[in-house]
Amino acid sequence: MSGDNSANERAGDEAVSRFVERFAAELTEAGMQRMAARVFAALLSSEKGSMTSAELGEQLRISPAAVSGAVRYLSQVDMVSRERDPGSRRDRYVLHNELWYETFTRRDQLLTRWEKALRDGAATLGPDTAAGARVTQTAEFFGFLQHELEGMMDRWRVYREERGIPAP
Known part of the structure; x- marks a missing residue:
């Protein structure tokens, strides 16, 4: 045996x-x-x-x-x-405890920094230039991602609680 x-x-x-x-x-x-x-x-x-x-x-x-x-x-x-x-x-x-949550929270902070840098760059390049428009669009995209990520993390906490998934 x-x-x-x-x-x-x-x-x-x-x-x-x-x-x-x-x-x-x-x-x-x-x-x-x-x-x-x-x-x-x-x-x-x-x-x-x-x-x-x-x-x-x-x-x-x-x-x-x-x-x-x-x-x-x-x-x-x-x-x-x-x-x-x-x-x-x-x-x-x-x-780390809550490894994925922490990882995506840090991504949120990174997105905030990138968005700010991109908005500053768009202002420098000028809104009427092709480069300024591209950089503005990229900043908008990162702003959208940040907003969606915040909501997604909130939904994750609710999802975890509803299913009785223990927090690490």
């Missing part, structure tokens, strides 16, 4: 690995660095949402340097944080 359990565990591990690689490929296609995408997908699919460098290296079959570089990137974009295991010198990499 124990042979059956280890075979089931291996099949489960292989399925998780296939998911990690598939999702990482999607993130890479969207512009994320490949190794960071793999580390992020591994953390996302881990039971606790956190792993040590050694665990990440073993699961992904990558070097400690590759883990370090990926985690540095993920930390810079506020997708993970570093914590110490109590009573240990080992770092544990942890997904």
